[in-house]
Amino acid sequence: MKTARRRAREFAVQGIYEWQLNPDRPASQIEKHLRENDYFAKADEALFRTILYGVLQDAEQLSQQLSQHYERAPSEVSPVERAILLMAALELNKQVETPYPVIINEAIEIAKTFGGTDGHKFVNGVLDKLAVVIRPDEVRQKPRRPQPEPAAAPDAEPDAE
Numbered sequence: 001m002k003t004a005r006r007r008a009r010e011f012a013v014q015g016i017y018e019w020q021l022n023p024d025r026p027a028s029q030i031e032k033h034l035r036e037n038d039y040f041a042k043a044d045e046a047l048f049r050t051i052l053y054g055v056l057q058d059a060e061q062l063s064q065q066l067s068q069h070y071e072r073a074p075s076e077v078s079p080v081e082r083a084i085l086l087m088a089a090l091e092l093n094k095q096v097e098t099p100y101p102v103i104i105n106e107a108i109e110i111a112k113t114f115g116g117t118d119g120h121k122f123v124n125g126v127l128d129k130l131a132v133v134i135r136p137d138e139v140r141q142k143p144r145r146p147q148p149e150p151a152a153a154p155d156a157e158p159d160a161e
Helices: 004-021 027-035 038-042 045-067 079-094 100-114 119-134 136-141
Strands: none
Touching: 004 027, 004 038, 004 045, 004 079, 004 100, 027 045, 045 079, 045 119, 079 100, 079 119, 100 119, 119 136
């Protein structure tokens, strides 16, 4: 079962992916398209909007931050992996109330769902390095054990997406 925050992140990743393929499409149209999915009602709408609109606004800066930690050419990063990394980079920068291990773990789990076979390993490696740069004090203080995110309870029904 997925939390509302996980759903928000998944929908945001889908929106970022769509934007990468159609960069001239307005964010409002992307959002409207995603809202047509029946499961959108179970997502944390505020988090979804924060991520989608934040990434689209700051994509260039976020991409620069991320590319410094790639072990491959940026052109070799799949659009799905890039969307997940952009989502997590935005959260590391802007969602300081969310612990960095939670952000990284969520990105890894989404990469396992949407990404290629070993995409989650690439995502993990990049985000581990980025967290040290963006949140050095938090990284030094906390062990790298992701804790479950405190928030809404999981959905009552299993996913049939």
